Amino acid sequence: MPNTNPLSRTLKLRCGSVLKNRICKSAMNEAIATGEGRVVRQFEVLYKAWAEGGAGLLVTGNVMVDKRHVNEPLAVAVEDNRDVHLLKLWAKSAKSTGGLIWAQISHPGKQSPKFLNQAPVAPSSIPLKSDMFIPPRGLTEEEILDIIERFTNTASVLKDAGFDGVQLHGAHGYLISQFLSPNHNQREDQWGGSLENRMRFVAEIYKSIREKAGKTFAIGIKLNSSDFQKGGFTQEESIEVCKALDKLGIDMIEISGGSWENPVNRKGNLKECTKKREAYFLEFSEILKQSVETPIMVTGGFRSQAAMQEAIKSGVVDVIGLARPLAIDPDLPNKVLSGIGYQSSVKPITTGIKKIDDMAIMEISWYTDQIRRISEGKEPKTKVCGLLSVIEVLYNFWRRGQTVKRVRT
Numbered sequence: 001m002p003n004t005n006p007l008s009r010t011l012k013l014r015c016g017s018v019l020k021n022r023i024c025k026s027a028m029n030e031a032i033a034t035g036e037g038r039v040v041r042q043f044e045v046l047y048k049a050w051a052e053g054g055a056g057l058l059v060t061g062n063v064m065v066d067k068r069h070v071n072e073p074l075a076v077a078v079e080d081n082r083d084v085h086l087l088k089l090w091a092k093s094a095k096s097t098g099g100l101i102w103a104q105i106s107h108p109g110k111q112s113p114k115f116l117n118q119a120p121v122a123p124s125s126i127p128l129k130s131d132m133f134i135p136p137r138g139l140t141e142e143e144i145l146d147i148i149e150r151f152t153n154t155a156s157v158l159k160d161a162g163f164d165g166v167q168l169h170g171a172h173g174y175l176i177s178q179f180l181s182p183n184h185n186q187r188e189d190q191w192g193g194s195l196e197n198r199m200r201f202v203a204e205i206y207k208s209i210r211e212k213a214g215k216t217f218a219i220g221i222k223l224n225s226s227d228f229q230k231g232g233f234t235q236e237e238s239i240e241v242c243k244a245l246d247k248l249g250i251d252m253i254e255i256s257g258g259s260w261e262n263p264v265n266r267k268g269n270l271k272e273c274t275k276k277r278e279a280y281f282l283e284f285s286e287i288l289k290q291s292v293e294t295p296i297m298v299t300g301g302f303r304s305q306a307a308m309q310e311a312i313k314s315g316v317v318d319v320i321g322l323a324r325p326l327a328i329d330p331d332l333p334n335k336v337l338s339g340i341g342y343q344s345s346v347k348p349i350t351t352g353i354k355k356i357d358d359m360a361i362m363e364i365s366w367y368t369d370q371i372r373r374i375s376e377g378k379e380p381k382t383k384v385c386g387l388l389s390v391i392e393v394l395y396n397f398w399r400r401g402q403t404v405k406r407v408r409t
């Protein structure tokens with residue numbers, strides 16, 4: 001019998017790569033590198049588990065382009081060839097079942113916490129509304145050009161190590177998204193002001209990587225549908241950026257939203273129609289589809305096979321992005337592809353204490369701990385045990401912080 005599951009359809013990208021199905025593991029910080037951001041063998045174990053899970057595309061967590069500027073402890077940084085052997089093993093294990101691997105390359109800009117970074121940078125010297133971060137210094141033009149070069153260099157090292165492509169992290173309030181936002185970018189030179197100027201940074205990164213890596217290397221982007229903040233990057237502007245990147249030839253656009261100050265990417269907007277279709281950004285994708293030819297991936301909220309199938313069948317989206325469900329069930333793609341009516345058990349983490357439940361770090365860290373377990377060859381936990389989990393999460397977060405501190409002092 002022919003396979004009629006829309007999730008099983010292949011997808012050919014402009015660069016020539018073919019996704020064997022429509023499921024993608026979205027970026028999740030692995031937080032398993034060394035305190036200096038070096039690659040370790042556990043990446044190989046982790047990505048073997050996800051490869052065996054059957055997704056057509058695996059996108060890594062943030063790979064930092066500059067080890068001085070990181071978003072969290074034990075983030076991996078790739079600046080040169082020193083870990084090429086381990087990067088090769090990582091890419092090979094991720095591709096061992098015929099799927100593709102892209103590295104998400106990233107610079108956090110001002111979203112680099114003060115216990116890791118005493119001198120964060122940003123398009124303009126506008127602080128974040130939190131004591132966790134030191135107010136940033138505005139970048140000079142020379143430094144902007146250096147960061148573009150760093151993105152290009154990191155992509156080139158990853159390509160040589162066997163990665164099929166890179167995804168630019170242009171969402172969630174990191175540096176590319178800071179450049180796009182009129183709230184965070186108040187420069188008066190060619191890198192700020194009009195939308196054309198604010199998008200120059202991402203366009204130049206794209207062009208520089210394309211020139212160096214060639215036509216057959218995949219380049220995608222994760223972009224906010226909007227910042228969901230007054231005076232921020234709007235939906236209309238996001239569509240204009242997508243149109244410009246589409247014209248430049250980008251291979252895939254992943255839609256997400258929000259930032260550290262407003263993390264809608266993990267919660268959605270809770271409208272009735274959103275709840276029904278599960279995914280938070282489908283309405284935006286529907287509008288965007290009319291303006292670009294680039295395949296669109298939507299991440300955030302997908303939990304059931306039925307909603308994933310419906311989203312692909314409707315043509316509103318080309319690829320389903322999944323994060324938290326894959327941190328507790330690496331085999332999820334095989335289950336939804338075999339059509340058994342899968343339903344993920346991911347639910348908002350609640351401890352009963354609102355202040356704790358509202359802390360972004362709590363949720364992210366709990367899933368990070370499950371990812372670490374998989375990388376150590378253990379089964380991830382599937383249930384959160386209230387306050388006990390809080391203690392566990394805080395301990396593990398503190399432990400990661402201590403590792404970095406030891407390296408830096």
Ligand SMILES: Cc1cc2nc3c(=O)[nH]c(=O)nc-3n(C[C@H](O)[C@H](O)[C@H](O)COP(=O)(O)O)c2cc1C
Nearest residue numbers: 026027028029061062300301322323324364367368
């Ligand atoms: C543990 C964890 C780490 C994450 N790290 C990243 C990251 O490195 N880059 C990124 O773009 N998004 C990251 N995200 C956000 C996810 O990619 C995704 O956008 C979000 O979790 C919503 O998707 P979901 O509902 O399928 O979990 C992370 C999320 C979690 C839970």
